[in-house]
Amino acid sequence: DQQVKQNSPSLSVQEGRISILNCDYTNSMFDYFLWYKKYPAEGPTFLISISSIKDKNEDGRFTVFLNKSAKHLSLHIVPSQPGDSAVYFCAASEGQGGSEKLVFGKGTKLTVNP
Amino acid sequence: DAGVTQSPTHLIKTRGQQVTLRCSPKSGHDTVSWYQQALGQGPQFIFQYYEEEERQRGNFPDRFSGHQFPNYSSELNVNALLLGDSALYLCASSSIGANQPQHFGDGTRLSIL
Numbered sequence: 001d002q003q004v005k006q007n008s009p010s011l012s013v014q015e016g017r018i019s020i021l022n023c024d025y026t027n028s029m030f031d032y033f034l035w036y037k038k039y040p041a042e043g044p045t046f047l048i049s050i051s052s053i054k055d056k057n058e059d060g061r062f063t064v065f066l067n068k069s070a071k072h073l074s075l076h077i078v079p080s081q082p083g084d085s086a087v088y089f090c091a092a093s094e095g096q097g098g099s100e101k102l103v104f105g106k107g108t109k110l111t112v113n114p
Numbered sequence: 115d116a117g118v119t120q121s122p123t124h125l126i127k128t129r130g131q132q133v134t135l136r137c138s139p140k141s142g143h144d145t146v147s148w149y150q151q152a153l154g155q156g157p158q159f160i161f162q163y164y165e166e167e168e169r170q171r172g173n174f175p176d177r178f179s180g181h182q183f184p185n186y187s188s189e190l191n192v193n194a195l196l197l198g199d200s201a202l203y204l205c206a207s208s209s210i211g212a213n214q215p216q217h218f219g220d221g222t223r224l225s226i227l
Contacts, residue, residue, distance in 0.1 A: 004156070034215055043118070043204055043218035044157070089156050098215045099145045099208040101170050104156030 003027045004092050006105035014113055019077040021108050023090030026071065030092040034102070035064060035075045038087045047088075048075070080112045116141060118207050118219035126225045127195050135190040135222045139207030145169070146188040147216060148180060151202040163188050164210055192224075200226045 005024045013019045021035075031052035036044035050057040050064045050073065057064050063076045077084055087107045093100040119138045127133050139146050145164045149157035159172035163182035182188045186207075192199055202223050206216035 006156075036218075041220070043220045046215040046217065049215055091156075098213050099147075099162070099164075099210050101147065101159040101162060101172065102149075102157070102206075102216065103159070104149075106154065106156045 001026075002105075003030075004090055004103050004105040006088075006090055006108050008108050009106070010109045010111070012111045012113060013080050015082055016079045019075075019080045019084065019110055019112065021075040021077075021088050021090075021110065023073045023075075023105055024071060025073075025092050027092070027094075027103070028071070029094045030103075032093045032095065032098075032100070033064070033066060033073050034091045034093075035062075036089045036091060036104075037084075038089060038107070044089060077110075080110075082112050082114050085110060085112050118205055118217050120203075120205050120219035120222050122222060123220070124223045124225075126227060128227050129195055129197060131195050132191065132193045133195060133224060135192075135203050135205075135224070136187065137190070137205030137207075137219060138187045139205075140217050143207035143209050143217070144186050145208045145210050146182060146186065147206045147208070148188070148190045149204040149206065149218075150174075151204060151221070153201070157204055160190070195226050197226050200224060 034049040035047040038044045090105040091102040147162040148160040151157040161171040166182045202221045204221045205219045208216045
């Protein structure tokens, strides 16, 4: 039973355009959500997070939106750059502390074409 | 400032053998979590150690065990290896109560023949 779902295995966008990565969850106890980026042969790197008490969090080119009623979150990258090409994982946890166990989606491979 | 380091990078074992993977957390972190990432899947939580005790555990059999040392480093042990144990094993560290995200190492690629 997958509690965190990333339904798009891959996404391809042009450099300079917006990339939108989506994530759905089923566990209503989740209250902390994160996005990690992973390059081949490297571990996941933290990108941005959002608490359930917010509906938007921005960090430079990256914005995460949370819709609690729909149990849906999305990551927007504007503008997209070739260096953003990687696998993006959505993760969720119960509890606001960063040390709680993370439940991951299967990932979306983003390709940004020059 | 060294991040999370894992050893070895790659490992090949045969079915039935036992393996030990090692992790050193990021400086200042006191909590270590282990995840298994099978091909084409997201990382799956195995367990977490804090103050040398197992704090949380995921849905993994008892063949998977761990340890945390006084210097916060950790080991993951897997006994009676199965072909299905072939995966990337990731270690993540964090600081209890700091409300900061977990930092991951680059993982150990375990192949079972």
